Amino acid sequence: MKKIAIIGGGISGLTAAYRLHRLGMACTLFEAGPRLGGIVETHRENGFVIECGPDSWVAEKPWARELAIELGLGGEIIPSNDHNRLTYVLQQGALVPMPAHMRMMVPQGQAGMDSLLASSLFSEEAKRAYLQEPSRARELKDYAAAHAGEDESIAAFVARHFGQEVAEKLAAPLLSGVFGGSIHKLSVHAVMAPFVALEREHGSLIAGLASRQRTGASLFASLRSGLGGLIERMAEALPPSSLRLREGVVTLTRMDSEWKVETAQGRGFFDTVLLATPPQQTSALLAPLLPGAAELLPRDASSAIIIALAFREHFPLPPGFGFLVPEGSSESRLLAATFVDQKFAHRAPEGGRVLRAFFADEDLMDLPDSVLIRLGMNELSSILGQTLPEPAISLVRRWPASLPQYEVGHRERVSALEEQVASLSGLRLLGNAYHGVGLPDLVRQANEAAQRAASL
Numbered sequence: 001m002k003k004i005a006i007i008g009g010g011i012s013g014l015t016a017a018y019r020l021h022r023l024g025m026a027c028t029l030f031e032a033g034p035r036l037g038g039i040v041e042t043h044r045e046n047g048f049v050i051e052c053g054p055d056s057w058v059a060e061k062p063w064a065r066e067l068a069i070e071l072g073l074g075g076e077i078i079p080s081n082d083h084n085r086l087t088y089v090l091q092q093g094a095l096v097p098m099p100a101h102m103r104m105m106v107p108q109g110q111a112g113m114d115s116l117l118a119s120s121l122f123s124e125e126a127k128r129a130y131l132q133e134p135s136r137a138r139e140l141k142d143y144a145a146a147h148a149g150e151d152e153s154i155a156a157f158v159a160r161h162f163g164q165e166v167a168e169k170l171a172a173p174l175l176s177g178v179f180g181g182s183i184h185k186l187s188v189h190a191v192m193a194p195f196v197a198l199e200r201e202h203g204s205l206i207a208g209l210a211s212r213q214r215t216g217a218s219l220f221a222s223l224r225s226g227l228g229g230l231i232e233r234m235a236e237a238l239p240p241s242s243l244r245l246r247e248g249v250v251t252l253t254r255m256d257s258e259w260k261v262e263t264a265q266g267r268g269f270f271d272t273v274l275l276a277t278p279p280q281q282t283s284a285l286l287a288p289l290l291p292g293a294a295e296l297l298p299r300d301a302s303s304a305i306i307i308a309l310a311f312r313e314h315f316p317l318p319p320g321f322g323f324l325v326p327e328g329s330s331e332s333r334l335l336a337a338t339f340v341d342q343k344f345a346h347r348a349p350e351g352g353r354v355l356r357a358f359f360a361d362e363d364l365m366d367l368p369d370s371v372l373i374r375l376g377m378n379e380l381s382s383i384l385g386q387t388l389p390e391p392a393i394s395l396v397r398r399w400p401a402s403l404p405q406y407e408v409g410h411r412e413r414v415s416a417l418e419e420q421v422a423s424l425s426g427l428r429l430l431g432n433a434y435h436g437v438g439l440p441d442l443v444r445q446a447n448e449a450a451q452r453a454a455s456l
């Protein structure tokens with residue numbers, strides 16, 4: 001039987017291993033750390049469900065949901081509380097609500113436009129730019145046709161439609177909240193492809209969005225007992241002998257017709273290798289095989305520190321999902337915060353609360369947990385204008401260089417890299433450095449890679 005190795009046991013590598021197993025193929029999964037799941041981790045304690053990494057998937061992409069159902073977790077899928085969907089931006093010390101009924105920076109229908117026009121976030125000039133965008137459809141469509149296939153920054157794309165102010169006040173915090181990246185560097189083709197398609201087809205993003213049917217479904221979905229359920233169920237389905245924890249791969253060598261995979265514990269020989277490590281580790285493993293690979297992998301990846309705080313006491317919070325802090329703000333060191341029990345049900349026992357505070361500052365990475373927790377508490381207290389009670393549970397997770405930055409030209413670089421990798425038969429790249437950082441896209445790619453590996 002064909003021998004397949006998977007390197008990296010995050011959602012990407014583990015899903016590939018699970019899919020291979022379902023296809024009747026054996027594999028060996030090497031994971032450097034002591035646990036599976038990578039950035040996906042759920043902490044459950046005394047009725048609290050605390051996500052230490054991702055908290056949900058985007059509901060309109062089906063692949064994570066399909067995986068959950070296949071794993072017997074269909075009854076556990078919960079929607080985000082969209083009736084309560086409101087996100088704030090910290091501006092001059094106040095939490096200013098972002099307009100409702102928006103698809104990122106594009107208003108959806110009349111409700112979106114009304115909410116935007118009523119918002120105190122924007123100047124009259126920015127509101128005029130929004131009102132005029134649909135009537136500029138022809139000009140915008142012509143521009144898109146003349147520049148078809150040319151990548152650009154998200155800042156340039158948004159400013160063309162709605163002006164610089166909207167790029168800075170809305171797109172920047174949204175994108176730094178999700179990607180930890182700068183709109184001046186991030187690629188619109190790689191990060192906002194559906195909006196590029198709307199521009200190509202309709203010119204106006206507002207008109208394009210209005211022409212699409214709304215499903216009324218929630219924006220995000222999760223699992224009642226946390227996303228860790230996906231990891232646990234997949235791990236349970238796999239033969240224990242196929243899971244090699246604490247076995248980081250140190251070198252990967254192409255032999256005549258095989259791959260040699262070496263760890264500190266020993267070596268193995270495989271026909272196919274799926275490399276599902278973060279970009280820095282992928283770069284190191286590929287360096288001897290493809291000297292140019294490092295140039296084609298994302299150069300930067302942003303870091304995140306999560307401070308999760310669970311409280312037994314109920315205390316007032318502004319309605320909504322949480323807030324974002326604009327990049328470079330002098331008002332707070334936070335990147336964002338989530339009001340977890342307002343975003344999803346089943347996160348705290350009756351009357352309890354869960355908050356998550358995010359920092360992206362590399363300088364904070366080495367501070368002790370206790371200092372980070374205090375810093376998170378202080379920042380939240382000051383922004384929320386109240387002293388928070390002592391949390392019953394507080395935990396810190398550091399995710400250094402965890403979100404690769406898809407900078408302008410990303411898709412072309414990934415195509416070139418994949419072409420080079422294809423020349424080394426039996427090797428395939430997986431993970432969040434290539435075709436999407438979100439869970440649904442990673443599950444889809446892992447499924448495809450496993451199917452391909454099984455069929456070769």
Ligand SMILES: Cc1cc2nc3c(=O)[nH]c(=O)nc-3n(C[C@H](O)[C@H](O)[C@H](O)COP(=O)(O)OP(=O)(O)OC[C@H]3O[C@@H](n4cnc5c(N)ncnc54)[C@H](O)[C@@H]3O)c2cc1C
Pocket residue numbers: 007008009010011012013030031032033036037038039040053054055056057058247248249250276277278281304306399402403430431432437438439440442
């Ligand atoms: C703070 C944060 C919040 C997020 N929120 C969301 C969200 O709400 N929704 C969403 O869809 N996405 C979210 N994302 C993105 C998503 O969580 C990640 O893109 C995804 O989990 C990455 O999975 P992965 O398997 O590709 O990589 P990872 O989870 O990084 O896994 C890679 C694994 O490879 C292992 N490894 C490294 N080197 C070696 C080696 N040499 N040998 C063997 N193993 C090795 C690592 O230990 C790790 O376990 C978030 C990301 C972060 C950082």
